[in-house]
Amino acid sequence: MAIERYNAPAREKHWQHVWESRNVFQASNEHTRPKCYVLEMFPYPSGRIHMGHVRNYTMGDVLARYKRALGFNVLHPMGWDAFGMPAENAAMERKTHPAKWTYDNIAAMRAQLKSMGLSLDWSREFATCDVEYYHQQQKLFLDFYKEGLAYRGVGKVNWDPVDQTVLANEQVIDGRGWRSGALVETREMPVWYFRITKYADELLDALKDLTRWPEKVRVMQANWIGRSEGLLMKYELSGERLPAGWRELEVFTTRADTIFGGSFCALSPGHPLTLELAKDNPELAGFLEDCRHVGTSEEDLNRVEKKGFNTGLTATHPLIPDRKLPVFVANFVLMGYGTGAIFGCPAHDQRDFEFATAYKLPIVPVVIPEGQDPATFDLGGEAYDGPGRIANSGFLNGLTIDEAKAEVARRMEEIGKGERRTMYRLRDWGISRQRYWGCPIPIIHCDACGIVPVPEDQLPVKLPEDVTFDVPGNPLVRHPTWKHVDCPSCGKPATRETDTMDTFVDSSWYFARFCSPHADVPVDLDAAKYWLPVDQYIGGIEHAILHLLYSRFFARAMVATGHLNVKEPFGGLFTQGMVIHETYSNRNGQWLLPSEVRIEGEGDQRRAYEIATGAPVQIGPVEKMSKSKKNLVDPDDIISTYGADCARWFMLSDSPPERDVIWTEAGVSGASRFMQRVWRLIDEALPKAAPKGSPKPGEFGPDADALRRAAHKALAKVSQNIETLRFNVAVAQIYEFASTLHAALGKDGPGMAWAIREAAEILVQMFGPMMPHLAEECWERLGYNTLLADQPWPTVEEALLVDDTITIAVQVNGRRRDELTIARNASKAEVEAAALKLEPVIRALEGRPVKKVIVVPQRIVNVVA
RNA sequence: GCGGACGUGGUGGAAUCGGUAGACACACAGGACUUAAAAUCCUGAGGCAGAAAUGCCGUGAGGGUUCGAGUCCCUCCGUCCGCACCA
Numbered sequence: 001m002a003i004e005r006y007n008a009p010a011r012e013k014h015w016q017h018v019w020e021s022r023n024v025f026q027a028s029n030e031h032t033r034p035k036c037y038v039l040e041m042f043p044y045p046s047g048r049i050h051m052g053h054v055r056n057y058t059m060g061d062v063l064a065r066y067k068r069a070l071g072f073n074v075l076h077p078m079g080w081d082a083f084g085m086p087a088e089n090a091a092m093e094r095k096t097h098p099a100k101w102t103y104d105n106i107a108a109m110r111a112q113l114k115s116m117g118l119s120l121d122w123s124r125e126f127a128t129c130d131v132e133y134y135h136q137q138q139k140l141f142l143d144f145y146k147e148g149l150a151y152r153g154v155g156k157v158n159w160d161p162v163d164q165t166v167l168a169n170e171q172v173i174d175g176r177g178w179r180s181g182a183l184v185e186t187r188e189m190p191v192w193y194f195r196i197t198k199y200a201d202e203l204l205d206a207l208k209d210l211t212r213w214p215e216k217v218r219v220m221q222a223n224w225i226g227r228s229e230g231l232l233m234k235y236e237l238s239g240e241r242l243p244a245g246w247r248e249l250e251v252f253t254t255r256a257d258t259i260f261g262g263s264f265c266a267l268s269p270g271h272p273l274t275l276e277l278a279k280d281n282p283e284l285a286g287f288l289e290d291c292r293h294v295g296t297s298e299e300d301l302n303r304v305e306k307k308g309f310n311t312g313l314t315a316t317h318p319l320i321p322d323r324k325l326p327v328f329v330a331n332f333v334l335m336g337y338g339t340g341a342i343f344g345c346p347a348h349d350q351r352d353f354e355f356a357t358a359y360k361l362p363i364v365p366v367v368i369p370e371g372q373d374p375a376t377f378d379l380g381g382e383a384y385d386g387p388g389r390i391a392n393s394g395f396l397n398g399l400t401i402d403e404a405k406a407e408v409a410r411r412m413e414e415i416g417k418g419e420r421r422t423m424y425r426l427r428d429w430g431i432s433r434q435r436y437w438g439c440p441i442p443i444i445h446c447d448a449c450g451i452v453p454v455p456e457d458q459l460p461v462k463l464p465e466d467v468t469f470d471v472p473g474n475p476l477v478r479h480p481t482w483k484h485v486d487c488p489s490c491g492k493p494a495t496r497e498t499d500t501m502d503t504f505v506d507s508s509w510y511f512a513r514f515c516s517p518h519a520d521v522p523v524d525l526d527a528a529k530y531w532l533p534v535d536q537y538i539g540g541i542e543h544a545i546l547h548l549l550y551s552r553f554f555a556r557a558m559v560a561t562g563h564l565n566v567k568e569p570f571g572g573l574f575t576q577g578m579v580i581h582e583t584y585s586n587r588n589g590q591w592l593l594p595s596e597v598r599i600e601g602e603g604d605q606r607r608a609y610e611i612a613t614g615a616p617v618q619i620g621p622v623e624k625m626s627k628s629k630k631n632l633v634d635p636d637d638i639i640s641t642y643g644a645d646c647a648r649w650f651m652l653s654d655s656p657p658e659r660d661v662i663w664t665e666a667g668v669s670g671a672s673r674f675m676q677r678v679w680r681l682i683d684e685a686l687p688k689a690a691p692k693g694s695p696k697p698g699e700f701g702p703d704a705d706a707l708r709r710a711a712h713k714a715l716a717k718v719s720q721n722i723e724t725l726r727f728n729v730a731v732a733q734i735y736e737f738a739s740t741l742h743a744a745l746g747k748d749g750p751g752m753a754w755a756i757r758e759a760a761e762i763l764v765q766m767f768g769p770m771m772p773h774l775a776e777e778c779w780e781r782l783g784y785n786t787l788l789a790d791q792p793w794p795t796v797e798e799a800l801l802v803d804d805t806i807t808i809a810v811q812v813n814g815r816r817r818d819e820l821t822i823a824r825n826a827s828k829a830e831v832e833a834a835a836l837k838l839e840p841v842i843r844a845l846e847g848r849p850v851k852k853v854i855v856v857p858q859r860i861v862n863v864v865a
Numbered sequence: 866g867c868g869g870a871c872g873u874g875g876u877g878g879a880a881u882c883g884g885u886a887g888a889c890a891c892a893c894a895g896g897a898c899u900u901a902a903a904a905u906c907c908u909g910a911g912g913c914a915g916a917a918a919u920g921c922c923g924u925g926a927g928g929g930u931u932c933g934a935g936u937c938c939c940u941c942c943g944u945c946c947g948c949a950c951c952a
Contacts, residue, residue, distance in 0.1 A: 216869060216947080223868070223948060230952080253952060306950085337951045344952085351950055425951060544947085654877045654890060662877075666891060729879070732889035809885035814933045816885050854932050860884040864932050
């Protein structure tokens with residue numbers, strides 16, 4: 001009598017209910033056991049979960065369940081990154097309130113996540129738009145402000161003149177506002193900053209200790225911080241048109257060794273001196289206008305010609321008083337790096353070389369490669385930036401590059417014309433957003449007192465609820481009453497800051513809030529001391545720089561303000577690959593959902609048709625699932641058809657977790673088939689298995705022994721591979737062991753029944769973290785009325801991992817000829833003797849004398865002839 | 866241009882302390898069961914030659930180190946990702 005198919009969707013609801021009603025996954029507040037904090041990047045509540053979420057949360061869940069079974073006190077929380085623009089856009093489009101839209105979405109997504117059977121501690125859930133959360137964030141802001149880590153300064157922002165709003169960089173597309181299409185202007189206005197540059201060195205240096213982070217992410221962060229050590233130099237300026245107050249020009253260089261090769265100085269178009277000069281120089285103003293146009297185009301910046309404008313000013317070479325260098329404004333000099341001014345050494349910098357060629361400036365090599373004569377060295381049409389010795393440089397001649405750098409620095413410091421300086425690419429973090437749906441910055445502007453922090457007892461500064469989105473601009477600015485307050489300091493009428501915080505602020509400390517989600521301080525220090533850092537953080541590579549760098553800054557800032565005791569928030573980081581899928585388009589070029597397409601045939605014969613019309617469909621490349629390409633598979637559909645376990649198992653199979661996984665129908669049905677196979681396997685094993693709790697027999701026959709060895713070896717490997725997040729390999733090993741158990745059911749002998757029960761239980765426990773519902777179901781069938789989720793991870797019997805006899809390969813001259821089964825502890829001589837007796841070995845030797853025999857114990861024998 | 870990663874059967878991928886390459890899965894082929902199909906079970910399979918035993922060739926290409934290289938070194942080719950005039 002065949003067993004019924006396992007009805008995953010129905011049984012999954014049952015087990016989810018059981019877990020929830022028993023609070024199985026609540027982290028304990030008793031900080032006695034060793035802890036493990038597993039965190040996946042929390043989602044933006046867009047309204048629906050997508051397959052990327054399924055993959056991300058499945059991985060975290062496997063680890064969390066596994067660690068739980070190992071006895072750790074596991075913290076595995078979930079929350080919502082809930083502030084941000086989409087809610088305001090929805091408000092504009094649908095006449096709803098951002099809060100309602102957001103909380104409705106959260107409710108929908110929470111239900112979806114629950115249907116995945118994740119081992120989450122829902123008691124710690126929060127959204128960043130909860131007043132309770134942003135209240136604490138305002139406290140942090142005020143503490144940062146007191147500590148000098150938050151400040152107000154004038155900054156450049158992207159201003160959309162039509163929508164009358166500031167745009168984030170990501171919202172500026174080809175120089176235009178993404179919604180209005182208006183040309184974006186650069187405006188200078190007062191904005192709030194976090195002083196991340198204070199920790200530039202620390203953030204860079206500590207990267208080397210983040211050994212459980214992907215190398216790639218560390219490299220990206222290091223480049224982003226962009227530390228370079230060099231010399232800040234002062235060039236004396238002269239010239240008729242020199243504006244008052246400008247006697248010196250500061251330039252930064254990392255190649256002070258080439259100072260004698262300098263043939264010009266160049267200012268950035270945005271340099272203050274440039275702007276000063278442009279005031280009464282229409283020609284220069286015109287040049288700047290040209291630069292601005294080029295500046296917006298992105299890619300071919302490299303190919304843009306090096307253009308300059310001769311200001312007529314001269315700069316005096318600091319070490320050669322009679323050498324005057326022309327001062328240009330040049331389009332390739334960036335204001336955002338160094339001092340916004342350079343000295344140009346054409347022989348050893350490609351950009352300077354091109355510039356000097358265009359403007360017929362001297363090109364004098366001062367670094368000569370080893371073996372070349374300074375008198376005859378020819379650059380050959382491009383700058384030389386390799387190693388060598390200094391020449392044509394007076395007192396520097398003959399020195400190496402490093403020696404020359406040191407010598408120039410020493411002399412320049414001596415004469416007060418220079419100082420060693422470290423520059424960074426990293427800028428302070430501008431957090432002001434002129435938007436409604438964000439955390440209000442708790443500041444009051446008073447005509448008399450200036451900037452006044454909102455007193456802590458007046459927090460939270462709540463967002464007003466009665467706002468409208470029918471006109472452009474920030475609703476907080478035009479709200480009739482909200483911003484009008486009395487100055488806390490002098491009591492006179494004053495106004496609130498109407499900027500809200502960048503949503504990246506919200507996500508920079510949420511991991512810490514999970515330690516004590518309802519505390520009336522940002523973070524309960526005792527809880528944080530126990531739980532932090534996060535042991536394993538899992539998320540997409542797209543956050544490699546911003547979110548992860550901001551969080552690292554926040555941890556340091558929170559340590560400085562007494563809110564935290566760890567500077568690195570994430571001990572281990574794992575960046576998972578994307579979920580990708582074929583794309584489909586019809587004759588009219590419209591994208592079609594996979595569910596709208598019927599596929600026929602295989603391989604070259606594979607054809608797709610639109611279900612509604614029967615018309616042929618073009619099968620396009622496999623790409624990241626996206627709304628625009630409509631190559632989406634809805635997790636809900638998969639879960640309601642095949643079950644959450646099936647989706648989870650598929651996500652873990654085949655593809656290594658850091659690589660992209662191609663979602664295919666075939667793969668899903670394969671996963672589903674395995675679920676049914678396991679279900680039947682347990683059913684078939686039961687009648688042959690010893691009763692639950694039977695005493696371990698004193699004797700095992702060869703087949704029983706072999707099964708036990710296979711079980712414990714599989715257990716050891718699966719444990720190891722879950723531990724190292726190599727889920728695809730763990731899955732393969734579970735497949736393999738399921739086959740082994742299946743084959744063993746036909747065998748008999750002493751101890752077999754006991755071994756079968758042991759093997760079945762180990763199998764179920766091994767896939768428990770991956771397919772938790774099916775595992776509970778099987779556990780129940782195995783006769784238990786306890787939850788598998790509460791069951792400790794099975795213990796590996798080490799003795800079973802070591803076999804008495806082993807099979808090793810035998811090579812002749814490095815080619816495998818045979819294998820040899822021999823006692824594990826056989827001596828080298830015994831192995832050698834046995835190997836030389838093998839028929840294929842003798843044949844391969846063809847009578848040649850054996851020169852030597854290499855025996856690597858328990859590994860291989862190589863006969864060299 | 867700079868930086869990083871990668872390149873293994875028809876496909877996704879195993880095998881990284883240098884030691885039997887291709888585990889496991891998908892797709893495929895053959896068989897069993899069935900009136901039939903589905904489902905399920907069994908078997909096969911890197912390529913070439915051969916009935917088979919077996920032999921030769923094989924981890925992007927070429928070279929090197931080694932008793933032995935997918936793994937280490939050098940050169941080249943290709944793919945993907947990140948940064949992009951960073952002084």
